[in-house]
Amino acid sequence: MTGPKKTPxxxxxxxxxxxxxxxxxxxxxxQYTSIIEEHRTTREKAGLFDVSxxxxxxxxxxxxxxxxxxxxxxxxxxxxxxxxxxxxxxxxSGGCVDDLIVYRxxxxxxxxxxxxxxxxxDFAWMTDILEGFPGTRLVDExxxxxxxALQGPKxxxxxxxxxxxxxxxIGYYRVRDKVxxxxxxxxxxxxxxxxxxxxxxxxxxxxxxxxxxxxMEAGRPEGLVPVGLGARDTLRFExxxxxxxxxxxxxxxxxEAGLGRFVSFDKGDFIGREALLAQKERxxxxxxxxFEMVGRGIPRHEYPILDxxxxxxxxYVTSGSYAPSLERxxxxxxxxxxxxxxxxxxxxxxxGRAVEAVVVRTPFYKRRxxxxx
Amino acid sequence: xxxxxxxxxxxxxxxxxxxxxxxxGRVGLSNFAQDHLGEIVFVELPEVGAELKxxxxxxxxxxxxxxxxxxxxxxxxxVRVNEKLVDSPELINSDPHGEGWLFEMELSDPxxxxxxxxxxxxxxxxxxxxxxx
Numbered sequence: 283m284t285g286p287k288k289t290p291x292x293x294x295x296x297x298x299x300x301x302x303x304x305x306x307x308x309x310x311x312x313q314y315t316s317i318i319e320e321h322r323t324t325r326e327k328a329g330l331f332d333v334s335x336x337x338x339x340x341x342x343x344x345x346x347x348x349x350x351x352x353x354x355x356x357x358x359x360x361x362x363x364x365x366x367x368x369x370x371x372x373x374x375s376g377g378c379v380d381d382l383i384v385y386r387x388x389x390x391x392x393x394x395x396x397x398x399x400x401x402x403x404d405f406a407w408m409t410d411i412l413e414g415f416p417g418t419r420l421v422d423e424x425x426x427x428x429x430x431a432l433q434g435p436k437x438x439x440x441x442x443x444x445x446x447x448x449x450x451x452i453g454y455y456r457v458r459d460k461v462x463x464x465x466x467x468x469x470x471x472x473x474x475x476x477x478x479x480x481x482x483x484x485x486x487x488x489x490x491x492x493x494x495x496x497x498m499e500a501g502r503p504e505g506l507v508p509v510g511l512g513a514r515d516t517l518r519f520e521x522x523x524x525x526x527x528x529x530x531x532x533x534x535x536x537x538e539a540g541l542g543r544f545v546s547f548d549k550g551d552f553i554g555r556e557a558l559l560a561q562k563e564r565x566x567x568x569x570x571x572x573f574e575m576v577g578r579g580i581p582r583h584e585y586p587i588l589d590x591x592x593x594x595x596x597x598y599v600t601s602g603s604y605a606p607s608l609e610r611x612x613x614x615x616x617x618x619x620x621x622x623x624x625x626x627x628x629x630x631x632x633x634g635r636a637v638e639a640v641v642v643r644t645p646f647y648k649r650r651x652x653x654x655x
Numbered sequence: 656x657x658x659x660x661x662x663x664x665x666x667x668x669x670x671x672x673x674x675x676x677x678x679x680g681r682v683g684l685s686n687f688a689q690d691h692l693g694e695i696v697f698v699e700l701p702e703v704g705a706e707l708k709x710x711x712x713x714x715x716x717x718x719x720x721x722x723x724x725x726x727x728x729x730x731x732x733x734v735r736v737n738e739k740l741v742d743s744p745e746l747i748n749s750d751p752h753g754e755g756w757l758f759e760m761e762l763s764d765p766x767x768x769x770x771x772x773x774x775x776x777x778x779x780x781x782x783x784x785x786x787x788x
Contacts, residue, residue: 604697
């Protein structure tokens with residue numbers, strides 16, 4: 283038995299007091315000081331996250347676009363160089379293999395960033411698809427890539443202190459390759475998983491600790507704090523961003539998960555198209571909703587959702603938490619479409635009791651964008 | 656962590672404490688428990704009148720990430736619960752051995768307290784648990 287894998291920043295996490303847990307085979311900090319504090323500081327100022335566990339695949343060669351169009355549901359042809367595109371990747375059944383971001387770095391060069399827990403599965407899946415694209419290459423660069431996320435309203439101010447590149451020129455869901463950050467060559471994108479403005483910074487594993495320390499130093503006057511996995515989850519949850527293994531899995535389709543705008547039926551064939559089109563034409567039977575607890579209790583992953591009378595089981599909770607910025611107990615879960623309307627009364631089964639909840643609008647949290655942006 | 660734990664409390668291996676005055680035991684969670692749970696955001700306490708048996712679950716505390724059962728340090732009847740925790744569960748974090756108490760019970764068998772750890776034993780146990788975590 284080998285222990286969990288360490289990211290290049292492991293020693294720094296320990297040094298800065300991170301409470302290390304085994305997260306899907308990775309030794310990562312769940313928190314440094316407090317999940318609630320780290321969450322709120324990210325919303326109000328800025329937070330720095332080690333997300334080096336994410337998987338990175340480079341696609342190059344003869345027909346990377348054709349390959350990606352086949353593999354994922356969104357229309358990658360919409361990406362000019364420097365654009366990032368979020369997309370589900372589906373099985374022929376329409377269920378999700380994963381959700382990912384495709385970064386177009388050159389005419390025929392893309393980087394695909396996938397969930398850590400799915401990286402091996404995704405690579406095997408995509409390698410099978412690649413057989414239909416001779417001359418196109420797919421390379422797993424996960425081990426050679428570190429990734430930091432700098433998130434929050436102060437993220438741009440902080441990153442600008444350690445890079446020459448004008449960050450205003452990197453718009454939302456845009457990426458710039460070969461950027462110097464703290465003197466090291468990086469790829470920088472304006473992406474994230476918190477619902478805040480912010481950047482993700484990809485570098486070599488050797489350079490990552492120095493970039494981390496330079497950002498912490500530059501961010502000190504702005505109130506930057508290191509943030510663990512605990513707050514990463516509550517931040518993404520408040521912003522209603524799906525998490526694979528909870529909102530998404532091999533059974534649920536992107537249409538059920540409310541990700542229809544990332545499924546392009548017009549772009550031509552892709553894996554899962556037939557099943558998803560049939561589901562769309564048939565109409566959905568169930569869908570993902572957000573809800574707020576009315577009674578006392580916190581909904582949690584896999585708790586049953588019960589009907590308005592609190593009797594029949596009609597669905598299940600995918601994620602639930604005390605929401606640190608909204609200060610309410612919120613959840614998301616799948617329910618039958620006829621019970622998915624805003625204001626619908628439902629119940630959550632918590633330790634054998636039916637606790638009342640109500641379906642509310644999502645995302646639960648939406649940041650205020652600066653005027654003029 | 657010498658000095659953190661009151662000397663007149665008894666402690667369980669599941670990190671509850673009990674302070675006995677006459678026939679009444681006041682129950683709470685130890686500093687070790689609150690520290691390892693993280694910020695507590697929800698508490699489910701027993702109802703007044705509930706009959707508890709030593710070692711049985713009496714309620715739940717939830718932090719942002721975790722749901723944890725709590726175990727009765729002794730047998731008896733719940734006579735009072737700390738209502739402040741409904742709106743301020745964070746009292747368990749800020750003052751686990753004081754303001755953050757959970758409930759009081761009338762003990763049905765005070766001899767059971769002999770099964771619990773005194774402060775010296777608990778400090779040793781807690782230090783070993785700390786290493787294990």
